[in-house]
Amino acid sequence: MLWAYFHFYQLTIDSGGEKDNTAAVIVYEAKTNRVRQCNAAASSAGVAVGMGMAQAAALCQSVSVIDYCEQREAHRLMALANRLYQAASDIVTFTPDGLALRLDPLIRYYEGLENIWQVLVNELNAAKVKYAFGVGWSIEAAKTLAMNKANQLFHRNEQIRQALSACPLSATELTDKQRNALKRVGIHSLQQLLDVPASELGRRFDNTLISYLCALRAETFPRVNYYSPPDTFFSLIEPSYEISHTEQLLPFMRNLTDEFLTFARLRNRFSQQLCFSLCFREIPSMTLTVGSAAPLFKVKQWESLVSLKLEQIVLPAPVVKLTLQVDELEDVDEQTSDFFNNRVHEFAQKQLISRLQARLGESVIQYPYAGDDFRxxxxxxxxxxxxxxxxxxxxxxxxxxxxxxxxxxxxxxxxxxxxxxxxxxxxxxxxxxxxxxxxxxxxxxxxxxxxxxxxxxxxxx
Structure with a gap:
């Protein structure tokens, strides 16, 4: 087996749509009084994950604070899983910020590990999320490498073993109690733990640690529940700032629409109506329904309708959250065959680009574009x-x-x-x-x- 694990270490910040990338932003969890996430600007000011609010505010006085919500982040993780599902079907979700993908069944289909890897990277780059990844012979091994920010695509087991040997025990899923117990018997690194036979550890430690160690070594493979996309679509975005003008809503509504169209393409279905909800802080939310007389399957087509709809409304208060829900999906028939044809063309184009990038390198791949010059x-x-x-x-x-x-x-x-x-x-x-x-x-x-x-x-x- 070969697994990849992606750790989205600032998923809440990435999904918030920062207006200024140079501004310091942190995600704060009041229940534990610690910083859960921080962007590059906050890190450069000295803020680190795990700090208390007082220490973070003292290091960076102009920092913007986002309240941490595990349910909201889990929604964003499901949106990423649904996006990657078009390229890989064996996905395991680790709420709230991790995804594991099995790669070995896809190598033959994509004609090489580099090709499938480039497809995944392109999708994540299009989603504009930051992540650390690891590739290993089991989910546990890949996750350990990702938490240690290995960020390397390994092809051979010897490479995986060398990378695991360089990881500290803190990168594993062992509890503090288990790590302290290992240190008392002289095991201070993951390399020492991997060298000790499981039979010897069984005399001193419980079955939980032995089971995890066997999975880390790929001696056993625990049963997992693979991700299965839901039958109806729901997604939300909570911006990192309050939105007072309708034109500022359009980029977020475009992202939600793009997520839905990916969701629909996987099922060869479509909808002629999108139901947005604009949520405010103190007053009831506003429902915004955008309908189409004909099946639409391109973001640009829906975007023009959404833009016209936004011109007709006035916001009673700043928007703090947007949701999109689509409950009624229609099957594609012979009258809407263009929808299916576009789906084939789009995925074939993505596979072609990913293979060119893998074979030739990203620096030599160029895309034509049109500027704003009259000549x-x-x-x-x-x-x-x-x-x-x-x-x-x-x-x-x-x-x-x-x-x-x-x-x-x-x-x-x-x-x-x-x-x-x-x-x-x-x-x-x-x-x-x-x-x-x-x-x-x-x-x-x-x-x-x-x-x-x-x-x-x-x-x-």
Whole structure:
């Protein structure tokens, strides 16, 4: 067996949607009077997990405090499990901040361990969560490595054993009482514990420690309950700040919609109605229902409807929590076959990108994107991160890297559109753009410069 364990050590902060990444944020649990999570800005100020509130406030006076809620964090963990379920089906949840995934059945399906690993990493990066991971021959071994922040993908058992030997006892699931008992018999590290036969430990310690040690060594495999997605969808987001303007709600509602569409794609189902709830601190929540006359399966399509709906409401108070619940799901039939086709295309694209990243490296993979420049030859560019940018200009599907002289006489179907700009960077242009159609039916993106010469800048498909 081969397991991966992901420890989401600041899941509440990641799901809160920080407006300023440079601001110090901590998650505080009042019941135990200790800091549960802190972001990079708080850590750089000296705040650490486990501190009391007074000490954290003394080290960083401008820190923002989020109250810890285990149930809320468990909801976010289930959303991550549902997101990863489209790539791996053997998932075990460890509430409130851990997921274990079995990798060995997927190696053949994805044609290599690196390929499946890249798929998982891409999904977690898209979810914008921070995590530490470990890969081991059992869940217990992978979790120990994750708690020690090994963050390495191991292929061989010898690598796993060496990494486990370097872990302290505090990274294991042993209780303080068990660790103190081991220290009294001279066992101060995990390497010493792994070297001691279980029969010898059985003379001094109870069955709980022996069972855990056998699972850590992969000598036994405890039974686990695999994650099974629910039949209906429910998810929530509690921002780290109060929202007073409706336009600020749109990014959070987009994230909830994206989670639902992933949930629906796994079941080949859809819904024509989304039911949002806007929760306030002191007054009853507001229900916001967004409906569609036709099946929609893209985030951008739903986002436009949600945006129109938000324009019609006025918030009676700042929003402190958003939820999305969808109870009625419809089956995909022949009239909604585009929904299924898009599902196949999307997952095939993700697998292709993950394989390219695994084989060639992330640094050489580039994505086309459209910027906000009026000059068509300056509009299209490439970047390493797959960030979607809205395109504001109707450009041809194929743009030439450098314009080609026009050596035929196409029929002008549209134009001219004069573009005379570029004064800010010294690359001034004065051109008249046209759309021309050749005798064989091809449509070309053409322009004529100030000297009267004609060029081809792109082609329409």
């Amino acid at each position: 068509p030859d300056q509009l299209s560019s490439f970047q390493q991160n797959n960030v979607k940018v809205e395109r504001h200009h109707p450009l041809p599907c194929v743009s030439l890297l450098s314009p080609a002289p026009l050596d035929e006489s196409p029929h002008i179907e549209y134009g001219p559109v004069r573009i005379q700009t570029g004064w800010w960077d010294g690359n001034t242009v004065k051109r008249d753009y046209y759309i021309g159609r050749t005798d064989d039916g091809r449509r070309l993106h053409l322009y004529r410069d100030s000297a009267g010469a004609w060029f081809i800048s792109g082609m329409y498909c």
